[in-house]
Amino acid sequence: MxxxxxxxxxxxxxxxxxxxxxxxxxxxxxxxxxxxxFAKIGAGRCPGCGRPKEAAMLCAECQAWQEKYGWHLKHRALYRYNDAMKAFMQQYKFNGDYMMRHVFHDEFVQAIQAAKADRVVPIPVTPTTMKTRGFNQVGGLLTGVKITECLQTRQKSKQAQSKKTRQERLATKQPFCLVDDCQLVDQTVLLVDDVYTTGRTLYHAAALIHKAGAREVISISLAR
Ligand SMILES: [Zn+2]
Ligand SMILES: [Zn+2]
Known part of the structure; x- marks a missing residue:
């Protein structure tokens, strides 16, 4: 090996x-x-976005989300988005090296199972990304986990988030819609993404899932 x-x-x-x-x-x-x-994020973190932080109080960004939506995400990220993690994502996502999904798979799946959600919902990629990359990087990390693919992208392709400024990212319009018949009423839903950057993507997804009647929406990402 x-x-x-x-x-x-x-x-x-x-x-x-x-x-x-x-x-x-x-x-x-x-x-x-x-x-x-790689740097793990320990117990000291923001209860909203999971950023490493000494006092377990909502950070300013999460307070702003709370004001905007009337609720905030309870997000957990396993690792910091440091140089090693950036290089990992480059290799996995942008170079399309699907073997790389094994690096964090077991640990990530354990964290997902520990969350004990009724539904595990991955953030989808657009059909264009699926075609060029050949896989959904979030799905790759979830091999073997029962998932509910109730989110769909509304556009065929999207401008890469990684090329946008923070302000541009925050102004992104709702990129998702729900598939018919996803039966989320009274369910605890765990949203899964690879990286938490501004939170914009996860809040768009969580807002739809709340609207569909979910009891609670929590989220997790590999990095933050
Ligand atoms: Zn926060
Ligand atoms: Zn090595």
Whole structure:
């Protein structure tokens, strides 16, 4: 096995536990040096957007969302969007290296299962992105999880968010619609995205899901 990121050979030493429960072994897919580049977000975070923060109070941005909508997201992100994470996303999304989905898959799925939501709803990509990239990067992280694809993009293609300024991102119009018959009444819904940037995308999605009668909408992303 080679590290999925730097391609150096990986070594793994079996522990006694591995010998006792060989079916539970989870072999690493990246090396310890590459692992070190990623920064986990710990317990100190904003309860709204999940940004690392000492006091567990809503940050100014989340207070602004609260004012706009009358509710705020309860978002959790596993990692900071630092240089290592940017390089990872570049390789995974923009270079379309689908193998990269394995790097965080198990950890991400565990966090999703821990949230115990009735429905897991991935943020969709446009048909054009699907055609050029060949996959939905959010779906790739969710392999093996039962998902409800109740969101659709209204436009065939979109201007890449990554090329927009913060102001332009915040001014983005509702990009989604709900598919018919998604039955969200009284459900706890977990929205899933790859990166939380301004929150604009998730708030658009959450607003539709609230409107459809969901009891609670929470969200998670790999990075923030
Ligand atoms: Zn490596
Ligand atoms: Zn916040």
């Amino acid at each position: 080679k590290c999925l990121i730097c391609k150096k050979a990986l070594t793994y030493r079996l522990t006694i536990k591995d010998l006792l429960w060989p079916d539970k072994i989870s072999f690493p897919v990246i090396c310890p040096q590459c692992q070190q580049g």
